[in-house]
Amino acid sequence: MVKDVILMIQHIFSDLDGTLLNAKGQLASTTRTAIQQLTVPLTLVSARAPFEMQPLIDQLHLTGPQIAFNGGLIFEYHHDQLMTLQDHPIAKYVAASLLTMLQHDFPAVSLSCYTANHWYTAKYDHGTRYEEQLTGQRAQLLAYDRLLRRPATQLYKIMVMTRDEALMNSLVDRLWAMYLPNMTATMPGRYYLEITSDRATKANGIQFIQQQHQLATDDILAIGNAENDLSMLQLAGQTVVMTNVETNIDPGNHRAVPNTREQNISAVLQPYTNKKCLTSRG
Structure with missing residues (x-):
């Protein structure tokens, strides 16, 4: 058998x-x-x-x-x-709303985003450095509004990292309260939240x-x-x-x-x- x-x-x-x-x-x-x-x-x-x-x-x-x-x-x-x-990229207006909210309301988290060929962050921090060690890649420093103004930009993932579980729980609650269409979020680990298209x-x-x-x-x-x-x-x-x-x-x-x-x-x-x-x- x-x-x-x-x-x-x-x-x-x-x-x-x-x-x-x-x-x-x-x-x-x-x-x-x-x-x-x-x-x-x-x-x-x-x-x-x-x-x-x-x-x-x-x-x-x-x-x-x-x-x-x-x-x-x-x-x-x-x-x-x-x-x-x-x-299945994230819709640009959804990505813009998410990144604006996360930067403004949760400045303590590590935040970055990905196109097919590049990894971007608006600031280097402990989470960015940890991810660089894990993947062997280097994040490019760029303001998110500038990135999204580029006509060819397609974002496939927004990544949030924090070891503060209470902060992560609060962030998740805030995320779902926004009722943004065509997006989903999963936690592959205790300290990671990954936001993608709901078709991903x-x-x-x-x-x-x-x-x-x-x-x-x-x-x-x-x-x-x-x-x-x-x-x-x-x-x-x-x-x-x-x-x-x-x-x-x-x-x-x-x-x-x-x-x-x-x-x-x-x-x-x-x-x-x-x-x-x-x-x-x-």
């Missing part, structure tokens, strides 16, 4: 932070080896921007479509050029690829660890929740696998590789 289930899987979709990567944003050597030995396609499904995902895509020699901004942008890289397959869900991203590649539900394995992974876990035929200190969802009926120094996602990927056995340390 287990063998039959494994043979049914035709495509793997995996979250990045806390799932494919550890808490420090690092890729274990065993995970890298398992991915390089996969016999089925792997699509990264992340809240990150494409340019934050590109080093990992190149390192793992991944081809085919990838999903950024929680489903807000589906893309491929061809000769280092971003090719957009589908996208990981499930929508997977469904686009599912239709393009004629995949049945039972053909799909989805792996995640956070609130923004729930939609794709509900969509897939086979599911795994990677558990660690950052996991903020109940594994429920999903298979649970620890993401630790001793064990990681390589144990999940191993049955879909061309090798019978992999060590799980890394």
